[in-house]
Amino acid sequence: MHLEVSQLHKQFQTRNGPIVALKDINLHIEEGEFVCAVGASGSGKSTLLRLIAGLETPTAGEVRVDGVRVTGPGADRGMVFQHYTLYPWMTVAKNVGFGLKLQGMPEKERRQRVSYYLDVVGLAQFAKALPKELSGGMKQRVAIARALASQPKILLMDEPFGALDVQTKETMQQFLLQVWERTHTSIFMITHDVEEAVFLSQRIYVLTSRPGTILREVVLDLPSQKDYHIKRQPKFQDYREEIMGLLRGESAEALVAG
Amino acid sequence: MSQSSEFLGNENVSNSPRMLSPTVFWRIAEDIPKKLSWTLIVLSIAIPIALWWLVSEYIATHYEVYAIFLPTPLRTLEALQRLWSEGILLTDIAYSMFRVFSGFFLAALISVPLGVLMGAFASWRSLLEPIIGIIRYMPAPAFIPLLILYFGLGEVPKILLIFIGTLFFNTLMIMDAVKFVPKELIETTYTLGGRRLQVLLQVILPYIYPSIIDAYRVNMASAWNLVIVAELVAATEGLGKRISIAQRFLRTDEIFAGLIVIGLIGLAIDLLFRLLLKLSCRWAT
Structure with missing residues (x-):
């Protein structure tokens, strides 16, 4: 067992009383796996990721990485956000090496590691x-390289391509799969884009909204070596429709209830 | 049918929709041509000087009795030259600058850690914001009597006045800058293995560096205001003192000369800070 989330519960206090963001979340991610969680906005999916990263503390339940309970953020769980991801005053190389510098890695070793990961993301x-001289897609590649440079046990991604245009997004998805195959890093990614989730991952958790619970776990049976042509295959589209259907029913219910 | 179309058909409205008329001078939040910009900059200085020159010459020739109240640019220039050649001007500038820089340097030194603490930690904000909020509304010149009572007439009360007068605004501006550091950047640093002290020193501090320089630039202006006030009250030399001596002898030309020197030094410092910002913060623009 690699990453394990058990009986996770998160409640926020607001002016209008407590809000349950996540309820009874149980999930696991194995070594080298690529898993996505999809859900509408308000499903608490970002909260889930932040709890795993240790940026928030759960109301109940726990997160364990290799059996060790998460009590705060650490370099073993790399994180890629959607916005403001790079240190604007540092060069690309300094950005990528910053985590290693913080951890006290000697400069010579650091330089080697940085040039390796710059090569991995094709930004040497x-x-x-x-x-400021980079495009949005390049910025995210730097952020990914920086997170990978610490060689984390798992890479957490919070809608990393959400702010990119459609063409760039497609290129980045392909790129991420290549990086994943090359580095064998476990990845847990949050997205609202069902097609993205089906394209990238091996397993998908579908989340409900308010409170966020796991509605279904979908194991995808698609080839691991894939390019964007796969999106036209019936099997791919079936998965997409199935998950869209789940989310649609879920949001219709929310409308009736809400 | 025809009646209704006649009723509705205001052809002026339907055929030519209202559009914004084109303009150069009145474009909101846009640049203007370089040439126009430079012309306006020159006019901004030239018009007041021309007006001053015309009015003072007119008074000098027609109402000679009152000429003493408004010196001509030429007489002001002569006064400037006289003060300079006698060495008085340089001594005054040196004294005023020494006071401004000592007081401001102390305030600048303390306001950075204080502002960062208050911006980064809600605990420090709760502890310090109320008291700073009150003190900063006390006009710094109102402290002069106390400072003279406590520290006499030497350099200490003048430097302390500038210190008091700039510390709190500097601190609050730096605090605000820290609040604008994106939370994602701080959190990313945690997930890269960064500790809190590292976040403060290696993420927050470099991020707000341009804002610090800008806060210094803005508050330097009030430091200059305060040094003149302090010297008007109690000093034997300094640009403020020169002005108040000139008043006693009705030397308006020397007052004008003093004012112009103060303005020029202020402008020079302002431009220096802007240059520093431009040179050291290539990443921010």
């Missing part, structure tokens, strides 16, 4: 560029 020739 941009090592000396500043973030």
Whole structure:
């Protein structure tokens, strides 16, 4: 067992009383697996990721990585956000190496590691560029390289491609799969884009809204070596329709109830 | 049918929709041509000087009795030259600058850690914001009598006045800058293995560096205001003192000369800070 979330419960206090963001969440992610969680906005999916990262503390339940209980953020769980991901005053290379510097890695070793991961994300020739000189997709690649440079046990991604245009998004998805295959890092990604989830992952957790619970776990039986052509295959579309249906029924219910 | 179309058909409205008329001068939040910009900059200085020159010459020739109240630009320039050649001006500038820089330097030094603490930690904010909120509304010049009572007439009360007058605004501006550091950036640092002290020193501090320089630039102006006030009250030299001596002898030309020097030094410092910002914060623009 690699990452295990058990009986996770998160409640926020607001002015209008307590709100249950997550309820009875049980999930697991194995070594080297690529798992997505999809849900509408308000499903608490970002909260789930933040709890795993240790950026928030659960009201009840726990998160364990390799059996060790998570009590706070650490470099064993790398994180990629959607916005404001890079340190604007650092070059690309310094951004990628910053985590290693924080952890006290000697400079020589650090430089080797940085150049390796810059190569992995295909940005070696941009090592000396500043973030403001990069496109949105390149910025996210730097953020991914920076998270991977610490060689985390799991990479957590919070809608990393949500702010990108459709073409860039497709390229980035393909790119992420290549990176995953090359580094064998476990990835847990949150998205509201069902097609993205089906394309990228091996397993999908479908979340309900208010409170966020796991509605269904869908194990995908698609080839691991894939490119965007797969999106046209009937099997791919069946998965997509199935999950969209789940979410649609869920949001219709929410309308009636709400 | 025809009646209704006649009723509705205001052809002016339907055929030519209202559009924004084109303009150069009145474009909101947009740049204007470089040439126009430079013309306006020159006019901004030239018009007041021309007005001053015309009015003072007119008074000097037609109402000679009152000429003493408004010196001509030429007489002001002569006064400037006289004060300079006698060495008085340089001594005054040196004294005023020494006071401004000492007081401001102390305030700048303390306001950074204080502002960062208050911006980063709600606990420090709760502890310090109420008291700073009250003190900053006390006009700094109102502290002069106390400072003179406590520290006499030397340099200490003047430097302390500038310190008091700039510390709190500097601190609050830096605090606000820290609040604008994106939370994602801080959280990313945690997930990269960063500790809290590292976040403060290696993420928050570099991020707010441009804001710190800008806060210094803005508050430097009030430091100059305060040094003149302090010297008007109690000093033997300094630009403020020169002005108050000139008043006693009705030397308006020297008052004008003093004012112009103060303005020019202020402008020079302002431009220096802007240059520093431009040179060191290539990443921010």
